[in-house]
Amino acid sequence: MKFLLTALLAGFVAADAHDERAKCISQSQPNPIWDVYPGNITGTINSTIAILPIPYSLARSIIPAKYTILKNAYQSLLPHLAHDMYPAVLQTVRDHEVRFGEYKIDDFSRASIDFPFVDLLGDGHTSFRWSPTMLITAANQMAQHGAGEYGTTVYPATFEPECNAYEFTEDGQSTYFRARGEIDGKEGLVDTIFKSAERQPADYAGFMSFLINATNQPSFADGKQCDYYVRLFNTTLSTGENAAVPVQGSVRAKMNLFDEEMKWDSVFGVRVDTAFIENHLYSCEGLRGFDGIGEQKMEIAWPHEPATTNSTFLPAFSLSGMQVLANYLISPIKRVVA
Ligand SMILES: *[C@@H]1O[C@H](CO)[C@@H](O)[C@H](O)[C@H]1NC(C)=O
Numbered sequence: 001m002k003f004l005l006t007a008l009l010a011g012f013v014a015a016d017a018h019d020e021r022a023k024c025i026s027q028s029q030p031n032p033i034w035d036v037y038p039g040n041i042t043g044t045i046n047s048t049i050a051i052l053p054i055p056y057s058l059a060r061s062i063i064p065a066k067y068t069i070l071k072n073a074y075q076s077l078l079p080h081l082a083h084d085m086y087p088a089v090l091q092t093v094r095d096h097e098v099r100f101g102e103y104k105i106d107d108f109s110r111a112s113i114d115f116p117f118v119d120l121l122g123d124g125h126t127s128f129r130w131s132p133t134m135l136i137t138a139a140n141q142m143a144q145h146g147a148g149e150y151g152t153t154v155y156p157a158t159f160e161p162e163c164n165a166y167e168f169t170e171d172g173q174s175t176y177f178r179a180r181g182e183i184d185g186k187e188g189l190v191d192t193i194f195k196s197a198e199r200q201p202a203d204y205a206g207f208m209s210f211l212i213n214a215t216n217q218p219s220f221a222d223g224k225q226c227d228y229y230v231r232l233f234n235t236t237l238s239t240g241e242n243a244a245v246p247v248q249g250s251v252r253a254k255m256n257l258f259d260e261e262m263k264w265d266s267v268f269g270v271r272v273d274t275a276f277i278e279n280h281l282y283s284c285e286g287l288r289g290f291d292g293i294g295e296q297k298m299e300i301a302w303p304h305e306p307a308t309t310n311s312t313f314l315p316a317f318s319l320s321g322m323q324v325l326a327n328y329l330i331s332p333i334k335r336v337v338a
């Protein structure tokens with residue numbers, strides 16, 4: 001424990017000293033919980049999270065064969081997901097004000113495609129999020145090292161925008177995020193463009209529960225150590241005027257996980273900033289039976305008032321609902337042949 005703390009603090013510097021060094025001006029609000037959990041690493045992640053449906057057979061070929069995929073668990077949250085599809089999760093993120101008490105590290109950006117509901121311990125129950133690859137701000141050695149400690153493949157990368165979670169397009173209608181990196185002479189990239197979702201797809205509640213659930217599963221890469229990472233959706237960063245915005249858009253990704261460049265259109269997600277608590281290099285075995293921190297809800301800011309006050313989360317039976325679902329559940333995937 002003592003060793004861990006020393007190792008951690010080596011990369012952190014006094015919060016005051018840091019502000020002078022930082023060259024990025026962040027639009028993210030400050031970490032609201034650092035003094036609530038002074039003995040833990042805390043921070044904020046201003047992010048866009050989206051479900052990237054992929055054929056189950058593709059997921060099965062990417063996720064190491066020794067791990068079972070807890071299909072029933074994700075299907076219970078996403079009952080409308082086509083049975084031969086698997087929900088991978090895209091996270092494009094700006095980590096801001098990551099602190100350990102009075103100490104903090106430089107902000108950084110990252111992008112990853114994660115694979116939730118993986119049965120790391122083989123207990124048929126505890127869901128882990130496999131996070132094997134990440135593009136991370138090249139200038140932030142500390143962040144790259146931290147991810148590398150799990151065995152994650154890290155692409156040192158540059159980002160557009162450089163210092164923030166996303167940027168609005170000139171017309172103000174969409175947000176974009178671009179990452180470019182390289183490892184062993186191979187290019188990695190993630191490009192996204194999202195606009196506010198105009199319609200409420202059927203089963204939106206389940207969709208949001210899924211995102212909360214998946215992003216709160218402890219993550220791992222080689223399985224030796226786990227990142228017990230709690231993402232909180234209930235602070236001022238995610239509520240009131242900062243409530244989550246549902247988005248729909250396109251994603252392009254190239255990384256070691258896939259044989260070729262991947263492209264998704266009309267995927268749904270959410271733009272939200274959250275606080276987090278991180279228990280770095282946690283024993284995976286110690287998380288056996290982990291069921292989350294209790295029920296969390298996502299406050300949603302719809303761009304338009306729902307048609308009737310009671311129709312916030314439409315039941316899944318209307319034709320238009322099914323068509324929207326068809327867009328993102330049945331034909332979401334295109335392979336781009338280079
Ligand atoms: C998240 O980042 C965006 C883009 O920089 C910014 O406009 C927004 O205010 C941030 N959200 C919060 C809650 O800090």
Ligand SMILES: *[C@@H]1O[C@H](CO)[C@@H](O)[C@H](O)[C@H]1NC(C)=O
Nearest residue numbers: 037039040041230277278279
């Ligand atoms: C904070 O850190 C302590 C000590 O490592 C740990 O026991 C506790 O679970 C952490 N709190 C949260 C909310 O993760």
Ligand SMILES: *[C@@H]1O[C@H](CO)[C@@H](O)[C@H](O)[C@H]1NC(C)=O
Nearest residue numbers: 232233234235236293294295
């Ligand atoms: C947010 O949720 C966590 C976990 O359930 C709880 O410990 C904390 O008190 C909540 N914070 C607020 C501001 O409601």
Ligand SMILES: *[C@@H]1O[C@H](CO)[C@@H](O)[C@H](O)[C@H]1NC(C)=O
Nearest residue numbers: 073076213216217291292293
């Ligand atoms: C995720 O959902 C599954 C299935 O409903 C549940 O067993 C598990 O406790 C949830 N995990 C988290 C981290 O919320």
Ligand SMILES: *[C@@H]1O[C@H](CO)[C@@H](O)[C@H](O)[C@H]1NC(C)=O
Nearest residue numbers: 306307308309310311312313
């Ligand atoms: C909304 O639901 C409430 C409680 O179920 C009900 O009393 C109310 O009449 C409903 N309003 C509309 C517009 O349907």
